[in-house]
Amino acid sequence: MQAPLYDVVVIGAGPGGSAAAYYNARLGRSVLLLDKATFPRDKTCGDGLTPRALHILDDMGVFAQAEQAGFRVNGISVFAKRGATMQASVPEHPEFRDHLLVVPRLYLDDILRQRAIQQGAQFVGDAKVARITVDEDGVDIFADVDGQPTTYRAKVAIAAVGANIGFLRDMGILEYAPRPIVAVRAYYEGLRNLGDHIQAHFEEVPMPGYGWVFPTGPDSANIGLGLWREQAGAGGSLRAALARFVASPRLRSLMDGASQVGAIKSYPLRIDFTTAPTFGKRVLLVGESAGLVSPLTGEGIDFALETGKIAAEFLQSCFTSGDFGPKALAGYDRMLRANFQSMFRFLGYLRKVYVNPLLMDRIIRLCEQAPEVRQLFVGILMSQQHPAALLKPRVLRKVLIGV
Numbered sequence: 001m002q003a004p005l006y007d008v009v010v011i012g013a014g015p016g017g018s019a020a021a022y023y024n025a026r027l028g029r030s031v032l033l034l035d036k037a038t039f040p041r042d043k044t045c046g047d048g049l050t051p052r053a054l055h056i057l058d059d060m061g062v063f064a065q066a067e068q069a070g071f072r073v074n075g076i077s078v079f080a081k082r083g084a085t086m087q088a089s090v091p092e093h094p095e096f097r098d099h100l101l102v103v104p105r106l107y108l109d110d111i112l113r114q115r116a117i118q119q120g121a122q123f124v125g126d127a128k129v130a131r132i133t134v135d136e137d138g139v140d141i142f143a144d145v146d147g148q149p150t151t152y153r154a155k156v157a158i159a160a161v162g163a164n165i166g167f168l169r170d171m172g173i174l175e176y177a178p179r180p181i182v183a184v185r186a187y188y189e190g191l192r193n194l195g196d197h198i199q200a201h202f203e204e205v206p207m208p209g210y211g212w213v214f215p216t217g218p219d220s221a222n223i224g225l226g227l228w229r230e231q232a233g234a235g236g237s238l239r240a241a242l243a244r245f246v247a248s249p250r251l252r253s254l255m256d257g258a259s260q261v262g263a264i265k266s267y268p269l270r271i272d273f274t275t276a277p278t279f280g281k282r283v284l285l286v287g288e289s290a291g292l293v294s295p296l297t298g299e300g301i302d303f304a305l306e307t308g309k310i311a312a313e314f315l316q317s318c319f320t321s322g323d324f325g326p327k328a329l330a331g332y333d334r335m336l337r338a339n340f341q342s343m344f345r346f347l348g349y350l351r352k353v354y355v356n357p358l359l360m361d362r363i364i365r366l367c368e369q370a371p372e373v374r375q376l377f378v379g380i381l382m383s384q385q386h387p388a389a390l391l392k393p394r395v396l397r398k399v400l401i402g403v
């Protein structure tokens with residue numbers, strides 16, 4: 001029997017895949033969304049949602065649900081390597097909300113997936129896609145569904161498989177092995193004096209990298225750390241680094257009486273967008289599959305949501321013309337490069353500040369003293385400000401000579 005023909009099959013129901021499924025369905029297309037997991041499922045993450053991410057949740061009509069499942073955070077506290085600290089509220093922005101949410105992925109991803117279904121997408125869980133093949137008219141998607149080999153067919157596929165590098169390499173889409181960041185996190189409850197800021201810590205964590213405390217409630221938090229360099233035996237040494245961070249003097253007053261809930265989990269992050277392919281034959285890549293995670297902070301939910309939307313909107317011209325060939329799909333790459341290439345290149349440069357504790361301390365002290373620089377820097381951390389703004393002569397003068 002011939003497999004039914006969908007307009008779009010989306011592989012992966014994380015934020016990128018569910019957004020892609022939702023926006024494609026909203027544009028009137030028949031959409032199948034596949035994930036190897038059954039939902040609700042956890043995804044190892046810090047659970048922090050930038051105002052940029054909230055903007056898409058608003059657009060998808062799920063902000064209120066996400067807010068109910070999460071915790072509102074109004075600012076950020078940064079603790080630099082050599083003692084400088086900074087407190088800042090979320091900068092004002094003409095489009096974005098003035099706060100963050102921390103929403104455990106167990107809830108967030110299910111809210112997004114259900115929204116895609118509500119909009120008309122069909123979802124199949126426990127569907128691990130093994131490969132796709134392409135011919136002149138469409139794409140065949142071969143999946144193992146509940147243990148049964150199953151084939152689906154679509155005019156075009158969207159791969160939103162996150163950091164599943166093996167899948168993209170097997171498909172011949174990704175031709176190199178990206179060097180991911182590695183990160184680890186656990187949930188804790190019974191914390192004290194948590195406040196309503198997310199916290200970024202550089203003191204008691206291996207460099208280059210940072211530790212975070214992201215409140216999931218008034219007395220509970222997602223605590224973790226990311227390392228910017230692969231290290232030998234990363235899994236083991238990451239867990240040890242997290243244990244040291246949680247027991248560090250800076251966290252003592254928070255952690256007094258707190259207990260860990262659930263397991264410590266680690267996972268890689270891809271930050272190689274500037275060199276990553278963004279499409280293959282009849283396939284578009286969204287979110288982390290296109291390396292779209294901030295090289296500065298490790299946040300990628302906003303970029304995953306945004307590229308899910310961009311991919312759906314881009315496909316309008318392909319559905320109108322019936323042309324899904326490489327030349328046509330290259331337009332998607334151009335669109336992503338126009339949106340993100342220069343930002344990601346600068347974020348990569350800025351990451352080098354992490355390895356220079358003196359410079360980082362200087363910037364954080366300056367942020368504490370100069371509201372203008374503070375707002376700029378926090379805007380960059382939240383990916384709502386292009387990092388090149390730091391190169392304005394006025395700002396550079398302040399950073400370099402303090403006037």
Ligand SMILES: Cc1cc2nc3c(=O)[nH]c(=O)nc-3n(C[C@H](O)[C@H](O)[C@H](O)COP(=O)(O)OP(=O)(O)OC[C@H]3O[C@@H](n4cnc5c(N)ncnc54)[C@H](O)[C@@H]3O)c2cc1C
Pocket residue numbers: 011012013014015016017034035036037043044045046047048049050127128129130160161162163164167183184185224266267268269286287288289292293298299300301302304
């Ligand atoms: C420890 C850690 C902390 C982080 N903290 C933050 C944070 O605080 N804020 C933030 O914005 N970002 C954070 N990130 C990054 C964020 O998790 C990712 O950028 C985001 O999940 C990317 O979304 P995505 O939809 O592209 O991929 P994912 O969320 O990874 O979703 C991919 C989906 O594809 C499915 N899949 C994979 N392979 C297949 C297959 N072969 N067949 C079928 N399904 C498949 C998976 O089951 C999964 O559901 C963190 C990452 C880590 C590891």
